[in-house]
Amino acid sequence: MAKKVAVIGAGPGGLYAAKEAAGLGLNVTLFDKGKIGENIVCAEGFFDLLKILPPPVAGICFPVEEIVFSVIDTFLIDCSQLHIWMIDRSKWQKALKAEAAALGCKIEEQLSIGPKEFRQLEKEFDWIIDATGVQCLSSSIYHLPPVRTAPTIQYTLEGDFTSFIGKIKAVADPRYCGYAWIFPQNAYVANVGLGWFGKREKGLQLRNELHSFLQREGLAHYDVVKRVGGPIPVARRQKIVFNKTLLIGDAAGLSSPLHGGGIDTACISGILAARAIAQQQPQHYAAAVEKIIGAKLNLEEKILKVWEYADFAAFNKLCALSFGQKETTFLQKMLLSLTQEAAILQYVQSGKLRADWQRGLVLDDLPFIAKKIMQKLMKTAP
Numbered sequence: 001m002a003k004k005v006a007v008i009g010a011g012p013g014g015l016y017a018a019k020e021a022a023g024l025g026l027n028v029t030l031f032d033k034g035k036i037g038e039n040i041v042c043a044e045g046f047f048d049l050l051k052i053l054p055p056p057v058a059g060i061c062f063p064v065e066e067i068v069f070s071v072i073d074t075f076l077i078d079c080s081q082l083h084i085w086m087i088d089r090s091k092w093q094k095a096l097k098a099e100a101a102a103l104g105c106k107i108e109e110q111l112s113i114g115p116k117e118f119r120q121l122e123k124e125f126d127w128i129i130d131a132t133g134v135q136c137l138s139s140s141i142y143h144l145p146p147v148r149t150a151p152t153i154q155y156t157l158e159g160d161f162t163s164f165i166g167k168i169k170a171v172a173d174p175r176y177c178g179y180a181w182i183f184p185q186n187a188y189v190a191n192v193g194l195g196w197f198g199k200r201e202k203g204l205q206l207r208n209e210l211h212s213f214l215q216r217e218g219l220a221h222y223d224v225v226k227r228v229g230g231p232i233p234v235a236r237r238q239k240i241v242f243n244k245t246l247l248i249g250d251a252a253g254l255s256s257p258l259h260g261g262g263i264d265t266a267c268i269s270g271i272l273a274a275r276a277i278a279q280q281q282p283q284h285y286a287a288a289v290e291k292i293i294g295a296k297l298n299l300e301e302k303i304l305k306v307w308e309y310a311d312f313a314a315f316n317k318l319c320a321l322s323f324g325q326k327e328t329t330f331l332q333k334m335l336l337s338l339t340q341e342a343a344i345l346q347y348v349q350s351g352k353l354r355a356d357w358q359r360g361l362v363l364d365d366l367p368f369i370a371k372k373i374m375q376k377l378m379k380t381a382p
């Protein structure tokens with residue numbers, strides 16, 4: 001008889017896990033405390049930097065062609081070789097729900113699972129996938145220590161965003177390690193927010209900083225249609241398999257420490273958890289996550305540390321070296337090979353970084369020196 005799998009939480013991670021597990025012939029029930037595709041807190045930029053996932057099945061607003069990144073100077077980061085989309089998560093998640101249901105997954109919405117219900121599920125199901133997000137259920141069940149989180153605030157604004165189509169914008173600030181963002185959904189609606197990923201000056205307040213950002217960007221008079229925010233987990237959990245429970249996505253602390261994006265890693269970890277269960281080798285799940293996602297998070301953590309501890313002018317220089325010019329001179333090439341973080345950023349931007357389900361991060365497309373730098377940096381977190 002097919003193994004029974006309970007997936008708790010129907011965000012991107014839970015939906016991908018449920019779909020994958022049902023597709024592999026497992027008997028899956030997906031639970032969510034709310035209605036799927038509602039109450040989403042996200043800027044809705046889907047960054048599949050590892051180029052491992054298929055494009056979103058629905059809800060693509062537009063492929064992102066350029067990131068406008070302001071430090072002291074403004075850099076135009078060409079994203080044409082990358083897999084980045086602005087999406088409507090509500091439409092996307094509703095489509096994923098329909099796909100999961102079509103594959104035979106049972107879906108229970110508006111059913112919150114607490115510790116008591118969890119103990120019951122443990123009796124009824126062979127495996128449980130905890131996809132309950134940043135304040136995950138497992139943390140109270142298994143008394144897990146809190147993970148490091150990045151605070152954020154975000155408004156959805158209505159106004160004229162016609163000049164942003166095809167682009168997203170991020171703005172760094174000398175007083176904190178983090179950035180403010182403008183992520184448009186269409187010509188008239190955008191998610192505009194702010195998050196702190198590393199150290200910052202004392203006494204700053206997210207709301208005040210967002211309001212002065214809106215002033216500077218000429219957006220302060222736009223209509224605010226939604227106010228959200230909250231923590232993003234930016235350090236992964238040391239352990240992500242407990243008894244018969246596998247943690248995925250934000251529950252496992254898999255968001256990017258550098259920019260907070262966690263949609264891609266939630267989907268990838270969901271697929272990996274389902275496959276490990278189907279192969280009856282759930283103990284391989286943590287190793288697979290480490291191989292594919294861990295290497296990426298290690299690289300991002302290194303860049304974050306440079307951002308955090310370099311002064312603003314030095315960080316601007318790093319960005320100039322990474323994104324400033326397409327044609328590099330011999331001298332710049334030498335400098336680039338000495339500045340490892342700039343080398344990583346340039347290779348990521350060139351679209352040469354990718355991952356494979358079996359091999360993890362694939363470095364075949366990189367020049368020899370770049371490959372060596374990456375191999376060294378990927379091994380350990382700073």
Ligand SMILES: Cc1cc2nc3c(=O)[nH]c(=O)nc-3n(C[C@H](O)[C@H](O)[C@H](O)COP(=O)(O)OP(=O)(O)OC[C@H]3O[C@@H](n4cnc5c(N)ncnc54)[C@H](O)[C@@H]3O)c2cc1C
Nearest residue numbers: 009011012013033042043044045113133249250261262263
């Ligand atoms: C302001 C902000 C902006 C962001 N912008 C981006 C971005 O642009 N790009 C990006 O990649 N990432 C972004 N992120 C991060 C991204 O939203 C998360 O990394 C991603 O949603 C994680 O997916 P998940 O499936 O692990 O968890 P979630 O999306 O959090 O889903 C968890 C699900 O579990 C359900 N649930 C929780 N508890 C229970 C329970 N006890 N019983 C039943 N159901 C339960 C919830 O209802 C929810 O549906 C942003 C985060 C914030 C806060």
